[in-house]
Amino acid sequence: xxxxxxxxxxxxxxxxxxxxxxxxxxxxxxxxxxxxxxxxxxxxxxxxxxxxxxxxxxxxxxxxxxxxxxxxxxxxxxxxxxxxxxxxxxxxxxxxxxxxxxxxxxxxxxxxxxxxxxxxxxxxxxxxxxxxxxxxxxxxxxx
Numbered sequence: 001x002x003x004x005x006x007x008x009x010x011x012x013x014x015x016x017x018x019x020x021x022x023x024x025x026x027x028x029x030x031x032x033x034x035x036x037x038x039x040x041x042x043x044x045x046x047x048x049x050x051x052x053x054x055x056x057x058x059x060x061x062x063x064x065x066x067x068x069x070x071x072x073x074x075x076x077x078x079x080x081x082x083x084x085x086x087x088x089x090x091x092x093x094x095x096x097x098x099x100x101x102x103x104x105x106x107x108x109x110x111x112x113x114x115x116x117x118x119x120x121x122x123x124x125x126x127x128x129x130x131x132x133x134x135x136x137x138x139x140x141x142x143x
Contacts (some may be wrong), residue, residue: 013047033063037106040065046060051099053079060096068106075102 024043025033034041042137047069053076065071079098084091 028063029061030063035065035068036062036103037068037110038065041066051103052092052095053082053099055082056092056095060099062103072102072106075105 021043024046025031028043028046030047032041033043033046035046040046045065046063049064049072050058050067051060051062070078076098086092090126
């Protein structure tokens with residue numbers, strides 16, 4: 001096998017990968033898709049989540065990674081049973097509210113995780129830190 005044929009195979013592989021990537025982007029329908037919750041941007045890992053459930057609104061979709069989509073799907077199992085006509089405006093509104101509540105619940109989990117990390121990072125670089133190394137700004141002055 002010659003070096004030139006190896007180079008040609010590499011180019012073919014790269015071309016095929018790029019073609020698959022473009023197909024994923026078309027499927028997702030977003031120019032620069034990322035998971036709403038974890039930020040995953042590998043298009044091979046992204047799926048479309050139907051916010052209200054596909055039978056209630058097939059067009060309301062957001063990209064989620066496979067892991068976050070699985071978590072969101074599990075939350076949907078706690079929604080009320082689907083006993084009304086999907087065309088009923090009240091049912092559609094209820095499904096939209098349930099979907100948004102799931103998104104907010106997942107966002108709260110992520111925010112509760114990030115908040116303390118950012119505060120700790122800010123405290124570590126803050127000019128308000130005491131020169132003596134004591135970081136307790138709530139200390140009651142003696143005297």
